[in-house]
Amino acid sequence: MTFFKKLLTLLCFVFPLLSFAMEDPWLILEKSAKASQQLNYEGVFHSQSSSxxxxxxxxHANIDNKEYCLLKMLDGAxxxxxxxxxxxxxxxxxxxxxxxxxxxxxFPSVLPSDIKHLKKNYQLSFGEKKRVADRMAQHIELKAKDNLRFNYHIWIDDKNLLPLKLIVTNNKNQTIEQSTFTTIAFSEVIDKDIFEKNINLSKVYVSKNKFVENYVSNKFWNLKDLPSGFKEVDLISRRVNGLNLLDYQIIFSDGLAYVSLFIRPITRGTEPKEGTVAIGPTNIxxxxxxxxxxxSVGMVPPETVNTFSGAIEF
Amino acid sequence: MNEKISSLFDSEINNKDVDTLLSKKSKMEGVRSSMSDYQLISDVLKKKTILPKSNLTDKIMTAIDKEPTQMGGLVKANSSNTAVMSFEILPVLASLAVLIVIASTAFNIEVNSTSTNQFLAKEDIPQEIINAHHAATANNMNYFIQVGDSAK
Structure with missing residues (x-):
């Protein structure tokens, strides 16, 4: 065998390995987000917050490129x-x-399909593999690059990349919230009837959320010095009960963390409030x-909600 | 006697007592004075127009003068010098406050820097705010179900 033939053979073995190693590690999150939308599975997961x-x-099923899911609470009502x-x-x-x-x-669809935003705000690292719900899962840590957000630990299925476990921690490494599958089974096909027996999909239901108006014509506020990495993703307005006034909810996200900023007219007899409190994992x-x-309300550090509430100018 | 006078202005007295009271009023100076005071109190409570009664004002001012002045429950004195003392002590207190702030900053002692914190309690947060936030953002299904109740 000539030298060139040997070199070619070697490259044939090495190149796929090299390309795998050089692949953007962030892509695994993009694939994981897709997996949570496309896979058919059935299981039980356990969620826990501070309280x-x-x-x-x-x-969960994807039938004819449409997502269906049925979630039933096993505790309480x-x-x-x-x-x-x-x-x-x-x-x-x-x-x-x-x-x-x-x-x-x-959960488990916790990852955004567009990971560009995550790259700016979090540092990605791979941890150890471990068993979750009797399946091997890869630990991925998304560590916040600043003190404006918490850290996210995601364990994704080693074979099909579905997120099996999520833990949110603060900068003292204390768990804020977690969700984890205890059992899960994947299948090629899930019958659509499973979903249709619960809701008559041919029937036209009228939304009870009549007071939500999606169109806001007059933004009478300005936002200055917003916490870095957060961008506005939605704006909702609601009519104040019994009054010809609207209150507004602006939603911001960095890809994983969400903050709502409420602007509400004070009605007669209502005392304005000032300060910061925590209710469970949520700071206000x-x-x-x-x-x-x-x-401002969000599962983010108190400094972040403080910055948001101070960002409004009239 | 004072109880009866009070009842008269509250329209809670019977006719017989009214006659007795009015006859005493014309005879006794003390009763006349008390009736004048109760008339004023009644007018204030009923929000009627009140003409100044120098007699009552003088009495109140005299009573106030006799009362000792207190400084936050720490200083008790009978003379008017106490009020002057309170102004003298203000710069000292202000200096002390500045020193505490400087010291806490220098030694990195955690202080409640946002004085507004004390005004907001968990109970002050409307549940609909929390629900509206979770309705649009939560990844925990439990939150998502709870918000259904308030969004209706």
Whole structure:
């Protein structure tokens, strides 16, 4: 065998390995986000925050490029969530609520499809593999590059890349919130009837969320010095009960963390509030300005919600 | 006697007592004075127009003069010098406050720098705010179901 033949043979072996090694490690998150939308699976996951813990049974399927999911609470009231594309149907003892999903990422679909934004705000590193729900999973850590957000640890299935476990930690490495599969099974096909028996998909339901107006014609505020890495992803307005006034909710995200900034007119007899408090893993900052109660809410450090509530100018 | 006078202005007295009271009023100076005071109190409570009664004002001012002045429960004195003392002590207190702030900064002692914190309590946060936030952002299904209740 000539030298060139030997070299060619060697390159044939080495090149695929090299290309794998050189692949952008962030791409694994993009593939994981796709996996959570495309895979058919059924299982039980356990969620825990500082104050509550509960188990949920989930069935997820992608049928004709449309996502369906059925989530049933196993603890407490037997409430259910049914997703069909962008529509979400919540059935509880109080009746049926229909919502349109915009930024909603229910576990395990926690990763955004566009990871560009994540790269700016988090540092990616690979941890050790371990078993989660009887499957091998790769630990990926997304460490915040600053003190404006928490850290996210995701364990993704070694074979099909579905997120199996999520832990959110603060900068002291304390767990803020976690969700993890306890059992999961994948299948090629899931029958559509499983979903249709819960909600009559041929029926036209009327959303009860009538007060939500998606179009805001007059943004009478300016935002200055927003926390870096967060961008506006949604704006919702609601009519204040019994008054010809609107309150506004501006939603910001860095790809994983979300903050809502509320601008609410103060009604007669209501005392304005100022300060910062924590309710479970959620921090809230309140400020009063020019007849409006400004509140920012999010599972982010207190400094971040404070900066958001101070960012409004009239 | 004072109880009866008070009842008269509150319209809670019977006719017989009214006659007795009015006859005493014309005879006794003390009763007349008390009736004048209760008339004024009644007018204030009923938000009627009140003409100044120098007599009552003088009495109140005299009573105030007799009361000792207190400084935050620490200083008790009978003379008016106490009020002057309070102004003298202000610069000292201000200097002390500045020193505490400088010292806490220098030694990196954690102080509650946002004085507004004390005004906001968990109970002040409307549940609909928390629900509206989770309705649009939560990845925990439990939050998502809870928000259904308030969004209706």
């Amino acid at each position: 509550e813990s509960n188990s949920t049974h989930v069935i 037997p409430n259910e969530v049914f997703c069909s594309g962008d529509m979400v149907y919540v059935t509880s003892q109080d009746g049926l609520l229909i919502k349109k999903r915009k930024n909603q990422f229910l 900052s309140a400020r009063y300005q020019d007849g409006y109660q400004i509140m």
